Amino acid sequence: MTFNVRVISPDKIVLDIDAEELILPTSTGQLGILTDHAPLLTALDIGVMRVKTETGWNSIVLLEGFAEVEANKVTVLCNGAEEASSINLKTAQDALEKIILLVEEATTKKEKIEATIELRIAKARLQALT
Numbered sequence: 131m132t133f134n135v136r137v138i139s140p141d142k143i144v145l146d147i148d149a150e151e152l153i154l155p156t157s158t159g160q161l162g163i164l165t166d167h168a169p170l171l172t173a174l175d176i177g178v179m180r181v182k183t184e185t186g187w188n189s190i191v192l193l194e195g196f197a198e199v200e201a202n203k204v205t206v207l208c209n210g211a212e213e214a215s216s217i218n219l220k221t222a223q224d225a226l227e228k229i230i231l232l233v234e235e236a237t238t239k240k241e242k243i244e245a246t247i248e249l250r251i252a253k254a255r256l257q258a259l260t
Contacts, residue, residue, distance in 0.1 A: 131165040133202035135181055137190060137211050144211040145190060151182035152204055154197055155254075163199055170199040174208060176250045178258045189214035189258040193251065214258035222259065226252040 132148040152163040155177025174195045181188045195208030229245065229252045236242040 133163075133165050133167075133204060135204045135206070137179070137192075137206040137208065139208055139211045144213070145181070147181070147183060149181045149183055149204075153180040154206070155179060155192060156197075163204055165202060167199050167202075169201075170197075172197050172199075174206065176247070177254050178214075179206070191217075191251070191254045191258050212255065212258075217255050217259055219256075219259055222252065222255045226256060 132150055133152075135145060135147055135149045135152055136143065137145040150165075154161045154163065154172070155175050157173040157175045161172060174192055174197055176193055177191075179190045179192050181190070191212045191214070192206065192208045193210035195206060197204060197206045226249075229248045233242070233245040233249055236245045
């Protein structure tokens with residue numbers, strides 16, 4: 131049995147498919163969703179959402195948001211999303227190295243917070259590829 135998964139970012143519908151299993155990066159840890167899951171509303175963190183379909187597992191990097199589970203439908207509203215298939219491994223590794231330097235060089239509180247967020251995104255992009 132399957133359920134519908136929709137991922138919506140501010141500028142487009144990123145994903146609209148039927149899935150067998152879903153793993154969400156919530157603010158309290160990973161959350162697995164299967165068919166007939168109880169109704170739920172949860173906050174999402176920066177991380178990798180994994181979706182299992184008939185053809186296998188797909189990964190999507192989510193940039194925070196919310197997920198609603200109800201009546202075999204999961205709706206994810208997020209600030210941004212990127213499918214793993216669109217991420218270049220070399221580019222992602224290079225970006226991570228640069229961001230690590232930014233974190234080390236940050237001096238103000240604002241710079242540290244912004245650099246840490248960018249670091250979490252870079253790590254999630256690499257995680258989506260593995």
